[in-house]
Amino acid sequence: xxxxxxxxxxxxxxxxxxxxxxxxxxxxxxxxxxxxxxxxxxxxxxxxxxxxxxxxxxxxxxxxxxxxxxxxxxxxxxxxxxxxxxxxxxxxxxxxxxxxxxxxxxxxxxxxxxxxxxxxxxxxxxxxxxxxxxxxxxxxxxxxxxxxxxxxxxxxxxxxxxxxxxxxxxxxxxxxxxxxxxxxxxxxxxxxxxxxxxxxxxxxxxxxxxxxxxxxxxxxxxxxxxxxxxxxxxxxxxxxxxxxxxxxxxxxxxxxxxxxxxxxxxxxxxxxxxxxxxxxxxxxxxxxxxxxxxxxxx
Numbered sequence: 001x002x003x004x005x006x007x008x009x010x011x012x013x014x015x016x017x018x019x020x021x022x023x024x025x026x027x028x029x030x031x032x033x034x035x036x037x038x039x040x041x042x043x044x045x046x047x048x049x050x051x052x053x054x055x056x057x058x059x060x061x062x063x064x065x066x067x068x069x070x071x072x073x074x075x076x077x078x079x080x081x082x083x084x085x086x087x088x089x090x091x092x093x094x095x096x097x098x099x100x101x102x103x104x105x106x107x108x109x110x111x112x113x114x115x116x117x118x119x120x121x122x123x124x125x126x127x128x129x130x131x132x133x134x135x136x137x138x139x140x141x142x143x144x145x146x147x148x149x150x151x152x153x154x155x156x157x158x159x160x161x162x163x164x165x166x167x168x169x170x171x172x173x174x175x176x177x178x179x180x181x182x183x184x185x186x187x188x189x190x191x192x193x194x195x196x197x198x199x200x201x202x203x204x205x206x207x208x209x210x211x212x213x214x215x216x217x218x219x220x221x222x223x224x225x226x227x228x229x230x231x232x233x234x235x236x237x238x239x240x241x242x243x244x245x246x247x248x249x250x251x252x253x254x255x256x257x258x259x260x261x262x263x264x265x266x267x268x269x270x271x272x273x274x275x276x277x278x279x280x281x282x283x284x285x286x287x288x289x290x291x292x293x294x295x296x297x298x
Contacts, residue, residue: 001181001190002231003221004030004147010235015242025245026238031146033237033259034224038143039068040263041226041270047071048142054129057103060113060122067121067140073110075125076135084110084125096126103130144225151221152177158214159184164194164204169215171199177220178202184210185217193220230266233259 002010011026012018038046050064054075063070073084084107087093093111107125115121123138158167166182175196182202183190187210194205224231236259243252 001223001228002235003151003181003219003223004149005151005221007224007231007235007238010232011238011242014235014239017242022242025242027148029238029241030234031148032241033234034147034226035143036237037224037226037230037233037263037266041230041267046141046143046225047139050138050140052136052138054125054132054134054136056130056132057128059126059128060124061136063112063121063123063138063140064142066142066144067138068143069141070110070112070123070138071141072139073123073125074137075107075129076137077105081137082106084108087111087126093124093126100127103128105130105134147222147224149176149180149222151219153217153219156215157184157218159187159208159210159212159216161210161212162207164207165197166202166204166208166218168200173199173202180220181223182220183218184213185219186210186213190223227266227270230262233262233266236262 007030008023008026011030012023015022046068048064048066052061070086073086074081075084076082087096087109096109104127107127107129109126111124111126113122113124125136152172155169155172157169173196178193178196180193181190182193182204187208189210191204191206191208193202195203197203224234226233236255240252240255240259243249243255
């Protein structure tokens, strides 16, 4: 795994420039490259699920600011989940809303209305919900915030094999550490931090699999939320732009070519959630016809 600190060091080591001014530039380009990879990769590991409740006679709902692309939407009514079908273009959406003005507890379609600039994207349901309290479940590809926090290594920790709790020797933990990654010097396996209990205790997403111990040296660090073998890509991106600023076209194009190739390979490797090779030829999916009228209109 390449931590945020490792990525900065890699840029400095390769470029030979360790000045603070250049480090600031590297940080900016590292985050730019990271966001580009997240946007292009389109893999299942960037998926997130959010829920909201329908509001009577309210058609549009604001998406989370981190949402890049909507993958699926469903509405739960009377404990039954109804998947919605996307309407791609504005003209079709306008025609549907002009032709049918009723409301229903079971919408049939959804429409994504992008906001201007960053954030503010909305999702519309058709027909408009007729009551409040039904659950909207949204699956989307998520972006991430800029990385900017250096690693934390103060004090020591106590860890227990098979237990997700990590305990600090003093009171060094903070709620802001949730979502970062934890590693002891002895175990060397990275674990994502799931929750903050108090300044002495936090919970990992998975149980600790290393050897139990007290007074363990450790680090808590930010890590690019992309596959491990692709975490070097923001470094290549930053170096390409750094050398472009230095008017060194040869090195700039070199690192951009490496970035582009590795990104293409990564998209091919991570296009599917699984790598199973068994395909059932007789498997059939029965989809609801989009020509059927919406149900339970009122």
